[in-house]
Amino acid sequence: MDKLSLYGETFASRLLIGSALYPSPAIMLEAVRASGAEIITLSLRRQNPAHQDGKVIWDYIRSSGCKLLPNTAGCKSAKEAVTLAEMSREIFQTDWLKLEVIGDDYSLQPDPYGLVDAAKELSKRGFKVLPYCTEDLVLCRRLLDAGCEALMPWGAPIGTGQGLLNKYNLRMLRERLPDTPMIIDAGLGAPSHAAEAMEMGFDAVLLNTAVAKAHDPVAMGGAFKMAVEAGRAGYNAGLMLARQTASPSTPTIGMPFWRRQSQ
Secondary structure (H helix, E strand, C coil), X not given: CCCEEECCEEECCCEEEECCCCCCHHHHHHHHHHHXXXXXXXXXXXXXXXXXXXXXXXXXXXXXXXXXXXXXXXCCCHHHHHXXXXXXXXXXXXXXXXXXXXXXXXXXCECHHHHHHHHHHHHHCCCEEEEEECXXXXXXXXXXXXXCCCEEECCCCCCCCCCCCCHHHHHHHHHHCCCCCEEEECCCCCHHXXXXXXXXXXXXXXXXXXXXXXXXHHHHHHHHHHHHHHHHHHHHHCCCCCCCCCCCCCCCCCCCCCCCCCC
């Protein structure tokens, strides 16, 4: 499978995975490995290795061998997100960042104004920003103007498992920004959702709850791995266009017609 390219680095896997909500650190590590993911997200609010908070989980995350993608989960302003990002860079020794600025506690929808302000400031400070955003085309253009080289539009609100709710906007976003790496982040609940996102031409998906809260997180990690690979392969192969009328898969022109023999 062709590789994912983000900020000048390449990855064989197009599945990114989160490190929260698993039954245990050991199961988290097994699920991550089963998924084949090479990038893992983690929250500074939950993990603070500088003070040995959650050291066991941190050790498991580090042993996964994945590239760390710290996030600013829980931040509600640009200032708060920038402060947390600087702390994260110092502790985790990476300038990669999943930027979150939440504007609504109920839907966990990003605050578009705070998101753009934070992205602009963080880009100036040398961060490689991957912003968690909605599928709004205008917002996405503003984020690119702010210095982001990749986008992470949601499929549905975080943790809902509803899949791709606004397919029209997602398709338009993909078509209007064809050269921008885009990762569907949040709301995917089934492997079929991930495959559909990949079939639409998105570059990758990011998962957490769907794997961590599964009856068997390890098996689900493997299921999503196969779904992402199948969806990408289908996209590259060229999907047939949907149509309203039936079309025979077996042509009749040139075929012999057999007469019914009389008894």
